Amino acid sequence: MQWIHNYQLFLFDFDGLLVNTEEIHYLAYKTMCANRGINFNWDFETYCRIAHYKSEGLSQKIYAEFPELYAVEPSWEVLYGEKKKAIIELVSNGAVQLMPGVSSLLSALQKANIPRSVVTHSPVELVSAIRSQHSILNTIPYWITREQYSHPKPNSECYLKAIQLLAKPEDKVIGFEDTPRGLTALLGTKAKAVLVCQIEYPEIPAFIERGVIYIKSLDDLANTQL
Missing domain, CATH: 3.40.50.1000 (HAD superfamily/HAD-like)
Structure with missing residues (x-):
């Protein structure tokens, strides 16, 4: 080199x-939605194409595509806190490579x-x-x-x-x-x-x-x- x-x-x-950790963030969103009874059915590439442009774009797109999530929790701050908790659990379990x-x-x-x-x-x-x-x-x-x-x-x-x-x-x-x-x-x-x-x-x-x-x-x- x-x-x-x-x-x-x-x-x-x-x-x-x-x-x-991009994969870990993706899995954390899936976990957050699953805990709310919602199937986050994006594949990883779809997630990346949305998440990697504007920081606020992901929340807007998730609420738009999963209106049932907005119905049960309209506060993105609450959902993001749940997602952060899921990340910490994934990291603690050795998921990061x-x-x-x-x-x-x-x-x-x-x-x-x-x-x-x-x-x-x-x-x-x-x-x-x-x-x-x-x-x-x-x-x-x-x-x-x-x-x-x-x-x-x-x-x-x-x-x-x-x-x-x-x-x-x-x-x-x-x-x-x-x-x-x-x-x-x-x-x-x-x-x-x-x-x-x-x-x-x-x-x-x-x-x-x-x-x-x-x-x-x-x-x-x-x-x-x-």
Whole structure:
């Protein structure tokens, strides 16, 4: 992995990029609905295509497609609290796994002592629970969680904060995201942007035209020019 020495700061999203927590969020919504007697019949790709654009879009779409859920509980805040409880239970039961290629990349960055940070929408409580189960994640020295910035992705605030804190003006920065929303946040910075996802979002060709590197797995980095 000699290419890693071309950069002085690595930035990583968390959910769906380093760990399979996008699947955990999906299962938590299914659990929340099931506990209310409702069959959340979306497949995982449908969920991702809705959830990965606007933070408020998912609640609106769920209520629109499952009006019986709104009938029994019109407060999304209540439902979201139930979903968060389901996530904690899934994490506690060991459902979270590293995504392919994560361990080798993080090990190489640790050995090379290249600065690196996670920049995530997830709260510190959830992040800490997952880190306790996967020690390789603790080789990442800096973590910016949802409590540390005001405006969620696709606003670039979180990534701009990381770069301001951790990079010198002349440093080359590279960032990795797995969703259009997160990638849009990253593109508002000086970082080289890499999109890592299995889902073929319709925006991918336009992202590539803007200089984004697109791969389907971090395992593909071995065959990618960065």
